[in-house]
Amino acid sequence: MAKLGRELAAKGVDVISLSLGETDFFTPQHVKQAAKEAIDQNYSYYTPVAGYPELRKAIAAKLKNENGLDYGFDQIVVSTGAKQSLANALMCLINPGDEVIIPTPYWVSYSELVKLAEGESVFIDATIESDFKITPEELEAAITPKSKVFMFSSPNNPTGYVYSYDELAALVKVLEKHPDIFIISDEIYEHINFLDRHVSIAEFESVKDRVIIINGLSKAYAMTGWRLGYSASNKEIAAACDKLQSQITSGTCSITQRAGVAAYEGGLESVREMKEVFLRRRDLVYGLLKDIDGLKVNLPDGAFYFFPDVSSFFGKTTADGQTIANADELALYLLNTSHVAVVSGDAFGDPKSIRISYAAADEKLIEACKRIKAGLSQLN
Ligand code: PLP
Secondary structure (H helix, E strand, O other), X not given: XXXXXXHHHHOOOOOEEOOOXXXXXXXXXXXXHHHHHHHHOOOOOOOOOOOOHHHHHHHHHHHHHHHOOOOOHHHEEEEOOHHHHHHHHHHHHOOOOOEEEEEEOOOOXXXXXXXXXXXXXXXXXXXXXXXXXXXXXXXHHHOOOOEEEEEEEOOOOOOOOOOOHHHHHHHHHHHHOOOOOEEEEEOOOOOOEOOOOOOOHXXXXXXXXXXXXXXXXXXXXXXXXXXXXXXXXXXXXXXHHHHHHHOOOOOOOHHHHHHHHHHHHOOOHHHHHHHHHHHHHHHHHHHHXXXXXXXXXXXXXXXXXXXXXXXXXXXXXXXOOOEOOOHHHHHHHHHHHHOEEOEEHHHHOOOOEEEEEOOOOHHHHHHHHHHHHHHHHOOO
């Protein structure tokens, strides 16, 4: 959709893109400064595969100070992004035919990474009625003798749900009964969380040794292009990820790593400011989307997306006589008619919904919602 949106924009159409999964903020100044200094100080050589020790120590300190979690720096493996850390973990853990339990909707790459690792995805379908969260009973029902990994993100992309401590505790009770299942906890949206605090499933000592936390700089520090992610896990998994990564990418960019030290040691002020803006935008967009007839929308507690159910529009007809069959066609209709780019939920394993990102300026969000409302009201 982003590509189609750009093509339309290149033809002179005023397209508002709410399709991308990245913030519209700039990288904090002190982080950019550290990168400039790293260039001048000749940080230009290969780095240790798992990252500079000072960066891994800064990440371990972050996990202690922000999350109350004890990890040694040798349990941290820095990579070229949370995506690579997810890939590392899956490649190390999965043998052909192993099952990976993934609640839907899920981030697009999860199922593709499982395929690359020659595993089988087992989906648990969640709906807007349960705020897209799964119950302990649903998790239990998805477990088979082949289950190897349970993988989820909270705060979640694409739905914005956030698991509370009690909700995670209930899932942990199930996982305690199945000690052979590893847990990949994607916490990349940790800091865009409007609840009291972020809860990591690694806080539960009974499962901590089997948890692989995935996180990085992309969302919290507006650094998607810099490419830095990490995993925190037990030492055996960390050593395996290190070994695998050494044959694929080696250590991530030296300059980015030095910038990463500044980010993790530089305090959370920029992160808090960004969160305030996202909270304001969330409330703004929620008010506007709620006002659109036929759209079923929930109030997300984190990340920067809405994931409304648009199935009430399926079967309706456009002004030029085309019938909207599914979310893909609705997203295309909104692009071509309303000139707003959103993403079909199909990509996230939920063909009834669309994803609307609110990582855009207020005026754009207001105008986009106005256009979506007008476009949808023209369907008969
Ligand atoms: N996990 C989730 C849930 C995401 O939404 C994204 C990016 O959109 C990533 C991981 C990848 O992050 P990175 O840029 O660090 O590879």
